[in-house]
Amino acid sequence: MDRELLQKVSNVLLNNWEEKSQDIKKTLNGLLKRKSNRNIILNLSEAIKSDMFTDKNKAVLIVTLALIRRDLDCKEEVENLLRKYNLINLLYGGLIKLLDGRSATFKIEVGWSYNSFENKYEFLERFPVPEHWRFIDLIITSSILIKEDTKKFEILLIKDSTNILLLNFLHGKRDWVISEGFIKKLLLDETCGLRRNIGFHMLLQPVERIIASGVKERTSKINLNKEIANFNVIFKDIPFKYKAEFLMNYFLVNKRQHEIPTFLAKEMVKSELVDSLVTEIASNKIRTLDDIYIVLFIIKSVRNRVNEDKSSKNKLYNSILKKMQGFIEEGKGIYTWDNHSESLFRIIYIILPKNYKKRLENIILKVKSTLMISKLDQLVRVDLYIHDQNRAVVLNGMLDVIIQEKSK
Structure with a gap:
């Protein structure tokens, strides 16, 4: 193993991340002359001792990636060999250099789509293990640190500027006990909403696993209460604006669940979160009536059971009514009037307090009066007429529901 060969192997690996090669295994075997993992790592160890490489960390990482890439099932063998020749720490150093984004020539750039998601929790649920097969060699190589030193593995995840590892180790089988400190670092990240929501996902996972498996047995209920208590210990120290962000994101993503987690709903209706919830x-x-419904349902069903002042309630009802007003005035959020839309609107209308019901009706009537749906509009403003006619169907449907409910 010399510098020239190492550079060729590095180029093959980096190019494969840019544009996947069907022949990469064959190419790597050619470069490595089909030598065994043992012989390659032995040669690498000797080259390092002779100071052949100016960057030993990078050398160990490239060789490990190459061995994993040519055989995805050889992790255990490679891990044992790295440990035998005391190369694990150098592997860790190489991974840090590759992933922290500081090197101008040795780094990964990924064009994630999560910035287009205002609700970052939605991205996590919609795209589990993104780019997994593209970077499978890197993911497997990084997992070598789990068994060797979980603290260093968590440091690597934090320093990974690409978020590849965080996103890929979020879901699936968990091979290490996540430390409380690691979760807190993610939850309190001031610059990255994605990382904050990854932290919340990790914090909530133990609770969700028990709920998913069923809590009929007494032991399961005890374990569930224990995990909820653990959740609350960490969650109580999170800033209000982040708490509101996590809870809102969670309930919007899981709005069609048969049962909502009561302990989360109770957190969401605490008075100290009101201003952040309004935001x-x-x-x-x-974005939709479904979204408005789940928020309104939680506010109404849980808040009635706790002692809260009316001003907090009114702030939330006002914000929901304002959002409904935006839907109605801008023609967004409710694009068709069908049985589902009618049912949701009816429930929303029923839940709203009496004075908010009247304000909602006035908003609908005012917007309806501005629509271009006269015979003249049909003749001279055809496109606008068609657009407003569709909006009129929605508004008339809402008014019909209001009339029906008022007559009861």
Whole structure:
């Protein structure tokens, strides 16, 4: 193993991440002359001792990636060999250099789509293990650190500027006990909403696993209460704006669940979160009637059971009504009037307090009066007429529901 061969292997690996090669295994075997993993790592160890490489960390990483890439099932063998020749620490150093984004020539750049998701929790649920097969060699190589030193593995995940590892180790089988400190670092990340929501996902996972498996047995209920208590210990120290963000994101993503987690709903209706929740409701995360319904349902069903002042309630009801007003005035959020839309609107209308019901009706009537749906409009403003005619169907449907409910 010399510098020239190492550079060729590095180029093959980096090019494969840019544009997947069907012949990469054959190419790597050619470069490595089909030598065994043992012989290659032995040669690497000797080259390092002779100071052949100026960057020993990088050399160990490239060789390990190459061995994993040509045989995805050889992790255990490679891991044992690296440990035997005391190369694990150098592997860790190489991974840090590759992933922290500081090197101008030795780094990974990934064009993630998560920035287009205002609700980052939605991205995590919609795209589990993104880019997994593209970077499978890197993911397997990084997992070598789990058994060797979980603290270093967690440091690597934090320093990984690409977020490849965080996203890929979020789901699936968990091979290490995640430390409380690691989760807190993610939850409190001030610059990356994605990382904050990964932290919340990890914090909530033990609770969700028990709920998914069923809690009929007494032991399961005890374990569930224990995990909820663990959740609360960490969650209580999170800033209000982040709490509101996590809870809103979670309930919007899981709005069609048969049962909502009561302990999360109770967190969401605490008075100290009201101002932050108002901001969340005003955001583009609330896009449909379904979204408005789940937020309103939680506010109404849980808040009635706790001692809260009316001003907090009114702030939330006002923010929801304002969001509904935006839907109605801009023609967004409710694009067709069908049985589902009618049913949701009816429930929303029923839940709203009396004075908010009247304000909602006035908003609908005011917007309806501005629509271009006269015979003259049909003749001279055809496109606008068709657009407003569709909006009129929605508004008339809402008014019909209001009339029906008022007559009861």
